[in-house]
Amino acid sequence: MxxxxxxxxxxxxxxxxxxxxxxxxxxxxxxxxxxxxxxxxxxxxxxxxxxxxxRGAHDVDEAGEEGGDGSEIEFDEDLPTVALISTGGTIASTVDYRTGAVTAQFDAEDVLRAVPDLAGRANYRGRVVANMLSENMEPSVWVDLAAAVADEIERGADGVVVMHGTDTMQFSASALSFMLDTPVPVVFTGSQRSADRPSSDNVMNAVCAVEAAKADCAEVMVCMHGSPSDDYCALHRGTRVRKNHTSRRDAFETVGAEPLGRVDYGVDDTAVSFADKPRRSRGDADLAVAADLNEDVELVKFTPGMDPAAWDYLDGADGVVIEGTGLGHVHTDLIPRVESLVDAGTTVAMTSQCIEGRVCDRVYDTGRDLLDAGVVEAGDTLPGTAKVKLMWALANADDPADAMGRDLAGELTEESRPWT
Structure with a gap:
């Protein structure tokens, strides 16, 4: 048989x-x-x-999901329209049984078939911008992604969900936060564990992201598990989120503040709530796109014993973000290298290796020397976010150095304002 x-x-x-x-x-x-x-x-x-x-013990469809045709989604005039944009990643992946490796190969339509729980929550449009594991993400894809999101909004989408690999999701969310003024929610989501695993988080994250995309909010967010259990997803601002664990389902956290809100997960009732009023409500802003980026920006980490020559490759860069110690320090021997970069026209911004808190280079002599060398303080901007921000500022701001010290997209917390 x-x-x-x-x-x-x-x-x-x-x-x-x-x-x-x-x-x-x-x-x-x-x-x-x-x-x-x-x-x-x-x-x-x-x-x-x-x-x-x-024979025929279970009904499965071509995507390998039980339930067969139950995942079909039809247009309903009473439902909002959510655009699903795929860039690849574990949420849109399957297992290659030749190698045992997880590979990104599903497009947005496949995700709809794989998550039948999305049915009845919205009308959907699927779109593929890229099909890659997120470690292969490039700034050029951010430009394409911003254009795709803007196009979907112009076509009438009430919200956008971007399916993305988790390893670099925070960078992409930061990029779109600076590149877009959006009148609707733009929600990044992904999956820490692939769909073939019983502990997969793909269904709940996708459902919660769709609900967040329907909410009264208008900014770029990340929607991922808020606890190890299947009880709620947290909503993180795109410029303040960080992946803090390699494999936990609740790996993503808002740094230096509380999450924007949460989506309580239920089969029949999934509710969105915000901890505080969002920066913008739905419709508060007109759609605007500033997607130009200067990719000639490096993020460097200072460590004790570092040879100043290790930074020679930075010569000629348009921008450098330093991840310094504590309040924003490097070894005294590196300060002349920093000064030579600034004198050559490089914008150099300082961030901290500390998880929370802001830089302040006016407390110790080393910090004052760095300021004299021309370093710009980036407050409590996360280092990865600072790199993306400087790429954007060099291409769009009249004074990129000044822009690095100002809050543009929620990247600086209220407590990070300069000490007085």
Whole structure:
């Protein structure tokens, strides 16, 4: 009896026996079996003996999801329209059973089929800007992404959800925060764990992100698990968020402040609430795009014992962000290197390696010497956000150095204003 997707099967190979539901496979050389615990396993067809235990035990669609046609989403005039923009990442990934690696290969339409819980919450338009793992993200993709988001808003989208890999999501969210004045929510979301894992966070994050995209808010946010449990997602401002854990589902945190809000997750009732009034409510701003970037910006980290020659590669850069110690310090021997960069026309901004707090180079002699050398204080702007901000400021601000000390997109907290 030839097995088909949806059959319950017993697979034997090399003395190992597995039982589960046969799933669709991305290639003809491998079988994919969903085990009782929820994990998928890939098996070489030629090495396996397959016994069908129950024909048609589960209904699965071509994307490998149980439920078949239940994920179809039809237009409803009473629902808002949410644009789903995919850049790849784990939330839009599957397992390559030739290698066992997770690869990004689903487009936005596949995500809709993979998350049937999205049905009935909105009307959707799917769009693919890129299909990459987020470590391969480039500033040029941010430009394309900003243009795609703006286009969807111009076409009448009531909100936008950007599906993105988690490793560099904070950079992309920061970039769009500076590049866009948006009249609707723009919500980044992703998944720490791929859909084949029973602990995957992809469904809840996607559902909560869609609900956030329908909310009365108009800024760029990140929506990810707010706790290890499937109870709520936190909404983080795009310029204040940081991924603080490699694998936990609640890896993302707002640094130096409370999250903007939360989305309480429920099968029948998913509610969005904000801790404080958002910077902008829906419709407060007209859509505007300033997507130019100067990519000639480097982010460097000072460490004790660093050879000043290690910074020679910075010569000629248009911008440099330093991640200094404490209030914003580097070794005294590096100050002449900083001064030579500034004298050559490089904008040099100082941030701190500390997780919270702002730089202030007027407290110690080293800091005062750095200010005399021409360093610009970036307050409590997160180092990664500061790099993106300087790329944007060099291309769009009349005085990039002055812009680095001003709050442009919520990157500086109220407590980070200069000491008096």
């Amino acid at each position: 030839t097995p088909s997707p949806g059959d319950r099967v017993r697979v034997e190979r090399s003395g190992v026996t597995d039982e589960g539901v046969l799933m669709p496979s991305s290639d003809e050389a491998h079988l994919v079996v969903k085990l009782e615990g929820g994990y998928n396993v890939g098996v070489d067809r030629e090495e396996a003996t397959v016994e069908v235990l129950e």
